[in-house]
Amino acid sequence: MITVRYFAGARAAVGGVSSEAAEAASLEHLIELLTERHGERLGLVLKSASFLVDGLSCHDRQGPLPAGVTVDVLPPFAGG
Template sequence: MARGTVRYWAAAKDAAGVAEEPFEAVTLGDLVAKITLKYENPDLARVLGLSSFLVNGSPAGTRDPHAVEIPEGATVEVLPPFAGG
């Protein structure tokens, strides 16, 4: 199980109520599930479902989140859709 930091941006930050926090997870899917259970906030669950994720700066893309392994010391960024342009 890897330990690292998850950073929330924009609407994800608002819904989580924190900018970043430590985590322990094996995969991105595991991390998202833990965050969803921890906060029990439907707004955060909705935002996570719409978000893109970076793991150490690399996009997770459309891969199955349970197939995206998280390395030790990773930074995972939660990037909700941004309005405007």
Template sequence: MTPQPAPVGGTTGTGVRTGRVEVRYFAAAAEAAGVQEEHVDLPPGTTVGGLLDALAERHGPALADVAARCALLVDGVLHRDRDARVGAAVRVDVLPPFAGG
């Protein structure tokens, strides 16, 4: 049986509160992830790097390679620092470099 994700603002089996974030992938990131968007439950204190690592673990090395070059918009704000906290974000956009623009 596939475990169901914790509800938004729910708890994990250990009682740690989680938050759900919508992750949207664009261009090469979507191709590497195999999806254009998904919802991910994050424990408190998750960093940008922690989120990227979790996504790479979920989708494999192709996404890890692309994500290393991506910009992340966390609720519309650019984050490049892997140690920055995701906080109570609602949406994270994974944007690979685009040519020509």
């Protein structure tokens, strides 16, 4: 099980939910799962978002996600 935490526009796209559990083998799989779960509005945010896996920036969307990790979804922030 993976904990997904949403920030800023990502949180707004999921209706204000700050975190939830999910099961996914990779970041790419997680993105697909979350888009199916919450709709295209979140899908658009996820396309441009940055991801932290247990606090470390993750750029490999195909790499495995170990069970028990926390994935932070960070959409682009205005002004930075």
